[in-house]
Amino acid sequence: xxxxxxHSQISMLLRCSEEYRLVYVEGxxxxxxxxxxxxxxxxxxxxxxxKARLTDGTELSVAEIRQVTNDAWAMxxxxxxxxxxxxxxxxxxxxxxxxxxxxxxQVAPAVKPEAVEVRFEIEVPQVDLPFVGIIDLxxxxxxxxHKTASRSWSQTRVDKDIQAAAYLYAHWRxxxxxxxxxxxxxxxxxxxxxxxxxxxxxxxxxxxxxERLLQAxxxxxxxxxxxxxxxxxxxxxxYCPFWRECQEGQT
Ligand code: SF4
Numbered sequence: 001x002x003x004x005x006x007h008s009q010i011s012m013l014l015r016c017s018e019e020y021r022l023v024y025v026e027g028x029x030x031x032x033x034x035x036x037x038x039x040x041x042x043x044x045x046x047x048x049x050x051k052a053r054l055t056d057g058t059e060l061s062v063a064e065i066r067q068v069t070n071d072a073w074a075m076x077x078x079x080x081x082x083x084x085x086x087x088x089x090x091x092x093x094x095x096x097x098x099x100x101x102x103x104x105x106q107v108a109p110a111v112k113p114e115a116v117e118v119r120f121e122i123e124v125p126q127v128d129l130p131f132v133g134i135i136d137l138x139x140x141x142x143x144x145x146h147k148t149a150s151r152s153w154s155q156t157r158v159d160k161d162i163q164a165a166a167y168l169y170a171h172w173r174x175x176x177x178x179x180x181x182x183x184x185x186x187x188x189x190x191x192x193x194x195x196x197x198x199x200x201x202x203x204x205x206x207x208x209x210x211e212r213l214l215q216a217x218x219x220x221x222x223x224x225x226x227x228x229x230x231x232x233x234x235x236x237x238x239y240c241p242f243w244r245e246c247q248e249g250q251t
Pocket of ligand 1: 016019232235242243247
């Protein structure tokens with residue numbers, strides 16, 4: 001039973017509303033993929049490190065962050081149904097640890113954590129369900145989301161990104177004030193991994209535009225209009241778990 005809306009739901013609805021219907025209306029399971037597990041272990045390590053700094057000033061070493069990532073990986077994969085598709089577990093675990101260590105070495109020293117893993121739940125005018133989410137980190141007033149990616153992100157992408165709009169909107173509705181900004185800290189899984197920091201902001205007008213997007217999305221969900229999108233980036237046998245059924249008109 002759906003009891004809230006979130007950025008990931010809205011993002012899926014925009015990408016392919018048929019996929020949204022299968023997951024959030026019909027409740028079909030979506031097997032986890034290795035990239036998600038890698039991201040989870042990476043996130044957990046940074047969460048642990050910043051919480052330690054915030055709560056009692058403990059500063060984890062790079063070696064400890066590596067160890068936390070390895071432990072988080074073990075916990076993430078235990079008992080989960082994961083579509084490994086030939087991926088090598090040890091390599092992925094080491095990749096997650098390398099990225100977290102790089103972040104801890106290059107970016108974390110300058111971070112001033114004010115809050116870590118902050119849950120929000122807001123009411124949106126004309127939307128019957130609360131809009132909820134979790135902000136990974138508040139760094140000196142800036143909302144931060146940690147990402148892992150296989151390619152570099154551009155400033156254009158960040159300036160158009162609806163997660164930034166979603167979280168800035170939630171902060172604005174919750175506090176009545178515009179946040180000083182939003183930043184994606186992106187760990188790029190190149191041969192030579194790197195961490196990018198890309199900042200963006202939204203005006204009040206842009207946040208109201210996001211509110212209209214939420215209202216329209218809710219109207220679409222209420223109306224039960226779900227359109228398959230064969231042009232979605234993930235509309236392939238590898239990235240959409242419903243691909244075969246969908247191609248055969250069996251969904
Ligand atoms: S196969 Fe394509 S159209 Fe069908 S649900 Fe998946 S992404 Fe959507």
